[in-house]
Amino acid sequence: TFAKITQAAHYVPENVVSNDDLSKIMDTNDEWIYSRTGIKNRHISTGENTSDLATKVAKQLIENSGVDPELIDFIIVATVTPDSMMPSTAARVQAQVGATNAFAYDLTAACSGFVFALSTAEKLISSGAYQRGIVIGAEVFSKVIDWSDRSTAVLFGDGAAGVLLDNSGSQPLIIAEKMQTDGKRGGSLLSSYADIQTPFASVSYEGSNLSMEGRAIFDFAVRDVPKNIQATLEKSDLAAEEIDYYLLHQANSRILDKMAKKLGVTRNKFLQNMQEYGNTSAASIPILLSESVKNGIFSLDGQTKVVLTGFGGGLTWGTAIINL
Numbered sequence: 001t002f003a004k005i006t007q008a009a010h011y012v013p014e015n016v017v018s019n020d021d022l023s024k025i026m027d028t029n030d031e032w033i034y035s036r037t038g039i040k041n042r043h044i045s046t047g048e049n050t051s052d053l054a055t056k057v058a059k060q061l062i063e064n065s066g067v068d069p070e071l072i073d074f075i076i077v078a079t080v081t082p083d084s085m086m087p088s089t090a091a092r093v094q095a096q097v098g099a100t101n102a103f104a105y106d107l108t109a110a111c112s113g114f115v116f117a118l119s120t121a122e123k124l125i126s127s128g129a130y131q132r133g134i135v136i137g138a139e140v141f142s143k144v145i146d147w148s149d150r151s152t153a154v155l156f157g158d159g160a161a162g163v164l165l166d167n168s169g170s171q172p173l174i175i176a177e178k179m180q181t182d183g184k185r186g187g188s189l190l191s192s193y194a195d196i197q198t199p200f201a202s203v204s205y206e207g208s209n210l211s212m213e214g215r216a217i218f219d220f221a222v223r224d225v226p227k228n229i230q231a232t233l234e235k236s237d238l239a240a241e242e243i244d245y246y247l248l249h250q251a252n253s254r255i256l257d258k259m260a261k262k263l264g265v266t267r268n269k270f271l272q273n274m275q276e277y278g279n280t281s282a283a284s285i286p287i288l289l290s291e292s293v294k295n296g297i298f299s300l301d302g303q304t305k306v307v308l309t310g311f312g313g314g315l316t317w318g319t320a321i322i323n324l
């Protein structure tokens with residue numbers, strides 16, 4: 001049995017916040033932001049929470065495929081900004097779309113979340129245990145950002161995107177994969193820390209907004225991620241040139257420049273849309289995938305070889321080379 005991605009969809013809040021809009025509420029400017037990150041705009045929720053965005057994606061996947069929601073076996077949502085820990089965002093989506101026979105859970109791997117979740121979903125199906133599932137990356141990062149910290153507030157955006165999978169594949173969905181984690185360096189990208197606050201222990205860490213050691217994360221991305229992609233290519237017996245497109249986490253366009261150089265691959269195979277959405281963490285890769293299908297860059301006909309690579313909090317990073 002082979003899993004296959006049969007549908008892709010995305011949804012972002014309507015409210016667009018430009019670099020100039022940000023320069024009105026914090027000490028920054030369009031020139032700095034665009035030259036250092038490649039970001040021009042980002043979509044920021046005016047009230048929709050993460051499950052609302054994810055539900056809109058799930059509804060599109062169901063509508064466009066015509067699948068009966070009661071035939072969906074599982075829903076996995078990759079997010080670090082859930083509406084709540086309990087119920088999970090996936091459980092909230094399950095209720096909203098009427099997937100009464102689906103088991104649902106959230107997966108926490110920050111900007112690697114979609115790749116980690118897709119790897120898991122592929123096994124659920126190719127093992128023969130289940131037939132159909134939905135995998136969504138969804139974030140309302142705007143609710144964890146410290147809006148007084150211009151070094152991070154300008155980088156992130158809100159959004160959701162995902163895929164519908166079933167067992168109709170005639171070839172493996174994942175040709176090769178390599179997921180990695182280094183918890184020792186996890187402290188350089190922190191959010192939503194829940195400290196002990198009880199009659200028996202006092203709070204020792206007040207912060208819960210995002211804090212990021214930008215330099216350290218940037219260097220991690222440039223140093224560790226290309227090695228991971230190369231190692232996964234070796235596992236796949238495919239040369240870098242045989243990959244049609246590279247869909248990497250949309251954190252920073254200068255990082256994509258450096259990755260293309262390190263891999264010796266032409267830069268225009270590294271698709272990008274951070275100029276419009278900023279860094280949407282677990283949603284960034286699936287938004288890029290869904291938009292690429294919608295814009296006709298490639299279709300889901302099984303003829304396209306794509307590298308998906310996430311990297312971020314945990315620290316986590318991982319590549320899946322897939323047949324789309």
Ligand SMILES: O=C(O)C1CCN(c2ccc(-c3cc(CO)ccc3Cl)cn2)CC1
Pocket residue numbers: 036037111155189213214215217218221251252255279281311312313
């Ligand atoms: O001064 C500059 O040029 C600054 C230097 C710091 N920058 C950074 C640093 C780290 C990230 C980042 C964040 C995540 C979290 O999802 C994941 C992966 C990455 Cl690589 C994005 N930008 C912006 C430009």
